[in-house]
Amino acid sequence: MMPNSPVPPVPSHRRGRSRFALLATVAALLAGALAWPATERAEAAPATFAHPGVTVSRGQLDFARQQVNAGAQPWKSAYDQMMSSRYASLTRTAKPRAVVECGSYSNPNNGCTDEREDAIAAYTQALAWYVTRDARHAKKAIELMDAWSATVRDHTNSNAPLQTGWAGSSWPKAAEIIKHTYDGGWPNSGRFATMLRGVYLPEVINGSNSNGNWELSMMEAAVGISVFLEDKASYDKAMARFRTRTAAFVYLSSDGALPKTVPSQNLDTRQKIVNYWQGQSTFVTGLTQETCRDLTHTGYGLSAISHIAETSRIQGQDLYGTDVGERLRHALGFQARYQLGEAPPSWLCGGSLHLGLGPVTEVGHNALHNRLGHGMTNTERLTAQNRPAGSNNLFVAWETLTHGDNPG
Template identity: 80%
Template sequence: MRRSPLLAVVTALLSGVLVAPTAAHRADAAPTAFVHPGVTVSQGQLDFARAEVQAGAQPWKAAYDQMTASKYADLNRTPKPRATVECGSYSNPDYGCTGEREDAIAAYTDALAWYITRDARYAQKAIQIMDAWSATITSHTNSNAPLQTGWAGSSWPKAAEIIKYTYTGGWANSGRFATMLRNVYLPVVIKGSNSNGNWELTMMEAAVGISVFLEDKTSYDTAMAKFRTRTAAYVYLSSDGSLPKTVPSQNLDTRDKIVNYWQGQPTFVTGLTQETCRDFVHTGYGISSISHVAETSRIQGQDLYGTDVGERLRQALGFQSKYQRGEAVPSWLCGGSLNLGLGPVTEVGYNALHNRLGIAMTNTQALTEAQRPAGSNNLFVAWETLTHGDNPN
């Protein structure tokens, strides 16, 4: 189930991950044929989780129980779609923002519950929620509209992939749902954002997931290219040089501009993120989206974990995890004070890098195991101990 680092390197070399990419086999290019279900969680991962839950094995059974006890798995849930979802800064005003995000998570939760139990009521509830929104929503407005579109747009395709490709009871309005993703969500998220990095990373997560569901290779490639650029500009590695990489469109062309964008942090060390000195909550959003896109890409046949994306993810997880666990904060880091609260965001990256590739991740492992079962951040992360905890697939 676990591979040695040497085997991982050999495998990566044979697959072309660590060699110079060719035009036909770039590590960030759309696959020749998309794999379904294939957004963040694969058929093999679903089968593993189902078998472990049915066997009563831990931590998966506890994770499943946590999920089904949540409000998101309530079979009496009534979706609350709106034609226009209006979200201001920090979702104030909140006209449909919380409702949309939570309905999207609920649809994904029900899809997972369907797969594990084969209880058709869960599949039908997921369909009811997705149908309600696809029949209603036309736009997002106000200052947080791009981020809101990314948050909800990250959960919708995860739910839709499972239902469309595993539920045999039929989904008559799946085409209308696809049209919603194509017309309401994709045009917004594919543009990206020059705000804090977690915005664009979440938006690219949504764009990649939607592209898989729509089998849209052009959008997939566009989103992946922006994702690679933003990831490199979000997590610092010493190999980047004296200053972090930047996104060209942001015109961060002086040290002062870069330091200001990095929340006033003048010292750059491997694993630091652009939002570490803001707070760990938003940093966790960024890290989570990096792991989700990398996982989707792996399922689609192009493994980014053997590229700088994987190294940045590993270092970001380790750096943040040690302070989240209580290590003293040095005076040079964020003025000696950190706002903690990383959230349930470590399972996907930890499983990929430690369990599959055999990389030691002491702090990330300790934090991950202490936080199990990982729940939901009520925005776009949900139930990742169940789907990815020590999952060999």
């Protein structure tokens, strides 16, 4: 079994931020002291929801806008990358469907790609509006959201829960920015809210017993939708399920000889757990339930963890100082070392890994390294190597722009 590596000190080139890091660390320690295991306390919703408050806050948006307008890097190149993408086109035409049918690996693909990409486009247009204050982008975001809210009624086939989670993660990010920063009006915002409540939320709120990235993506959608709807009961339910699933997705040595499990999955023997963990029988800190499947699906799960943690922080409950942050920190570092090219040992996935982690490190790196001062050498190297981080064309988009070294 591989020993856990000690956390290195903050590098000298980061010490200029020492006061910021110290204050953030104290806050994190207090948050950790007040944190709850998911099985002991379910309440997480704030007394009053913060808006815009899904993954990115007004302060983070303001910082990104200032950096872009000043021509500062890496934000300017990240913005240019976003604006040159198909998602930022002002001539984009929505392709809504009443029924989106998605089978395994999107086969059949009846509206699956169209829905995900229109949702990403709405978020892209919302970001473009915020940075430029060009109302054409806000109107395009509204046009895309209105087209779908007037049309979509259901998601079907085997991938319906995951598809709903992916699209449902992007829609509220776009809607939060438009509803709470654009003063040009959005007459159909109520219909959009009805769509989220009636079409998306019921499909994701009860989770999934499939691979962990499914439920984590579904909870990301549920949390974001709950913020937009200001639905405290759904927010609490989604956050409790998220805490349980995160603990079952990323292993820490403090978990014991075997990883934690989700009770409803009835993984009550060692062999069942090993099978669920893709045949991996040696458990080390930072390993995930899908590492031995591939790093792409692992990245989906880690991205959702970071997005939910970021939304929770914006809403007043900082989970980065709890086991959620510890699991995310170690998981990012563990996957990053192999994504960077280190050869896996024979005990890990039979000595062979399928790479492709994706543009998923910016949010966690910013929160855990920049704000809390954790040494994250591998994650930092991979984050810098991938800048500017683009989109995975599913539910991740433009996170160097929104979260890269962003004090928020």
